[in-house]
Amino acid sequence: MTSEPTIQAVIEGKLSTHLDLQHLQVINESANHNVPPGSESHFKVILVASSFDGRRLLQRHQMVNKILSEELAGAIHALAIHTYTNDEWRERHGDTPLSPPCLGGDKSQ
């Protein structure tokens, strides 16, 4: 077995590197689609970033599409994108601190 990073890890890594993120959630939705078990083809990303301040939705999605252009041209079949500025996120969810996203380890580690 090689230790090639999963597509999910690549998405998380690239978005974290290129955006000033306060919150990132990458959800593999492939199991809801007509693909073999264990596929990494359909993803949803939820991003809260100050990089989005003052930018329209179209521009925000273009930023994300550009960062993931290589993956969109290859492994990713579908990518749902939900972008929020810090203020927009607070308006939706109040001041509750965000829990950090799962990084893939299990309880025993």
Place this chain on the structure above:
Amino acid sequence: MDIKETIKEQIAANPVLIYMKGSPDAPQCGFSSQATQILMACGERFAFIDILANPDIRATLPQVSEWPTFPQLFIGGELVGGSDIIAEMYQSGELQPMIKAVAVTEG
């Protein structure tokens, strides 16, 4: 005609135009389905192009629009975005007036 010119003419000629997988009656993708349901809910006429039936458009449009995925909605000749943007703009009430402003009134 060059396929890029064809695409530009389609975008210019149709005030509300969606490039999608399948048709509004038989969408072939959940995102295309959601997008057309919202457009239908807006109550104005819109044009659609099935990119599954037009593989050359499917291959070329992303270069013209600088947008990698489908569906793609154009209003008044401008790219609005994909299904997530369509849904968010519909929920926030931005989409309907944009469509009403360009829709062809039937005489």
